[in-house]
Amino acid sequence: MRHFLACLAPVLLGLAPPAHALSSVQLAQTFSQPVFLAAPSGDSRLFIVEKAGRIQVIDNGVKSVYLDITGRVNSSGERGLLGLAFDPGFASNGRFYADYINSFGNTQVSAFTAASATANSVLGTSEQFVISVTQPANLSNHKAGWIGFRSTDPGQLYIATGDGGDSNDPSGFAQNLSSNLGKILRITPTPGGGYSSPNDNPFAGAVPGNDEIWSYGLRNPYRNSFDRQSGDFWIADVGQGAREEVNFQAAGSVGGRNYGWRAREGSIDNAAVPDPAPPGAVGPDFEYAHNTFGRAIIGGYVYRGNAEPGLDGSYFFGDNTSGRIFTVRRTAGVISALTERTAELGTPFGANQLSSFGEDGVGNLYAIGFNGSVFRIASAVPEPEAWAMLFSGLLLLGLLVRRRA
Secondary structure (H helix, E strand, O other): OHHHHHHHHHHHHOOOOOOOOEEEEEOOOOOOOEEEEEOOOOOOOEEEEEOOOEEEEEEOOEEEEEEEOHHHEOOOOOOOEEEEEEOOOHHHHOEEEEEEEEOOOOEEEEEEEOOOOOOOOOOHHHOEEEEEEOOOOOOOOOOOOOEEEOOOOOOOEEEEOOOOOOOOOOOOHHHOOOOOOOEEEEEEEOOOOOEEOOOOOOOOOOOOOOOOEEEEOOOOOOEEEEOOOOOOEEEEEOOOOOEEEEEEEOOOOOOOOEOOOOOEEOOEEOOOOOOOOOOOOOOOOEEEEOOOOOOOEEEEEEOOOOOOHHHOOOEEEEEOOOOOEEEEEEEOOEEEEEEEOHHHHOOOOOOOOEEEEEEOOOOOEEEEEOOOOEEEEEEOOOOHHHHHHHHHHHHHHHHHHHHHO
16 A cells, blocks of 8 residues: 555656665565475465475465475485476366475476365375486486476476586486486376376477477576466576576477587586587577676576566576575567666575575565575565655645645
């Protein structure tokens, strides 16, 4: 209401509404190494993923354990319970998916089913195996872990996998179309467990390459997102020693893109390997060097919430090593308007603390830290100048009404 009143005066005066800074609102609850937040579309609850193997739910301010599979999860290093996605039909089928590193050290995506869509706990015995990706033994990094459904491609589950670990992808998995590491996979989960590969995947059928692969040449696409309004795909790939990058794919685009790793890191050649640049490799839409904003990108979301209309269409991302948070915009195919948001958000994420962003059921965004804190990104309290404009506008309105009388 206060925001509305503050904006009313300039409208009456024929001026643009005053610009408001952002702020952050910390959730009352704290968590154990949270790495993700999500919610089914339209649902008022928040579901927070904890690395060790738990999903917590907050319903009307009350926190409880939604799912606990800690006994099945290897959470050492960059391993753990890393991803969560709700089935597009969750409201009727209570089905959701989790991506985790299992006790054998491999990536596993499983489906779970709640007794009802409104239930606040789910039995681990409801687990149904969907797909696994074999990881290199004894390597604990580059496990990616993001999964998601696209509003413009219903029924298809996208899965991000890292190259499996160690520096410079020594086994060349990211460029190997017979490996599902260093990829974005696209599958159709089937009721009762398992999956099929869509016929329109780029390497399906007789085309050489694994049927599940949608795109390849990625190092560690740890956090990605679909624009909930357009279906556009934003892939944030963590770099090696020089560059962090964001890749963009418009909704409706065909798969098969090669993002260049390990021969390329961002838009530059990787001097640590002798590989030539792959023919047709796609460069990033946005990148930054390690001597600028940080050394490990944390991908976020395009803002579609209601807290600040001026932010609509802005893509949020951050960096784990620096804790800094930024926005950019994509206009006419070009990413621009880079804006740092760290100070105005006031989120106390120091070095190596920012773990993820999340999106709730109505499009509000959250910043998440390994230190247990979760913050909702919100509009700041209107500045005093806005209240002055409100008073002036109301005074002018009174004079106009009086003159008409």
